[in-house]
Amino acid sequence: MNNEAFQDKAGAFAAGLMVQAAWPILLIAACVLVTPVIGLTAGPQATPLSAGAWFVAAASALATLAFSTLILFDALLFRLMASHDGEAAGGAAVDDVLARMRLKPIPTATRSLDERMAGARRLLMKQRTAFCLFAAASLVAAFI
Template sequence: MTGSAYRESTDRLAGMLMRQAAWPAALVVAANVLAPLAASARGAFETWPAAVALSLAAASAVAVLALSALLAFDALLFRLMASHDDETSGGAAVDDILAGMRLKRLPPSTRSLDERMAGTRRLLTRQRAALGLFVAMLLAAGFWAPR
C-alpha cells in the first residue's frame, strides 16, 4: 500500500490504538482508587473469597495497565509508519527503531502492515480479556463482601 490511502489507514489505526490504550487504563486507575474505599467500608477484606477476588483484580489491573502501555507504544510506531510514503519504508523505519532500542532483531525482510496489525489485534484481545477479568473479580469481591 502506498500514498495517502496508506497514510490515512495507518494514522487511523494509530488513533484507534491510542483510544483503546487510554480508556481501559483510565477505568482501571479509577476503579483502583475507588474500590479499596468501598471494600474497607463494607469489610470486604474480612472474608477470604472477597480478599482473593480483590487480589486477582489487582493482578489483572497490572496486566491491563501493562498491555495499555504496549498498545500506546504500538500506536506511536504506527504513527511513525504513517509518516513515510509507503508501507515498505515505514516498516523498515519501525524495524530500525526497534533494533536500535534492542527490542527486536533486525528482520531479513520487513513485515507487511497486515502482519503488524494482526499482532496488535492480539494485544487488544489480551487487554480486553484482562479487563474482563478485572471487572469480574471486582464484582465477585462485592458479591462475597459481608452485608
C-alpha cells in the same frame, strides 16, 4: 496500496490504538479511587474468598495496564510508519527503531502493514481478556 492510502490507514489505526490504550487505564483508575469507599461500607467482614478476589483483581489490573502500555507503544510505532511516504519505508523505519532499542533483530523481510495490524489486534485481545478478569474479580470482591 498507494502512499496516501497507506498513511491514512496507518494513522487511523494508530489513533484507534491510542483510544484502546486509554480507556482501560481510566476505568481502572476510577475503580481504584472507588475501592476505599466500598471497603468502608462493607466493614471488616473480609472472607478468604473476597481477599483472593481482590488479589486476582489487582494482578489483572496490573496486567491490563502493562498491555495498555504495549498498545500505546504500538500506536506510536504506527504513527512513525504513517509519517513515511511508503509502506516499505515505514516498515523499515519501525524495524530500525526496534533494532536500535534492542527489542527485535532486524528481520530479513519487512512485514506488511496488515501483518503488523494483526499483531496489534492480538495484543488488544489479551488486554481485553485481562480487563474482563479484572472487572469480574472486582465485582466478586465487592459484593462478597
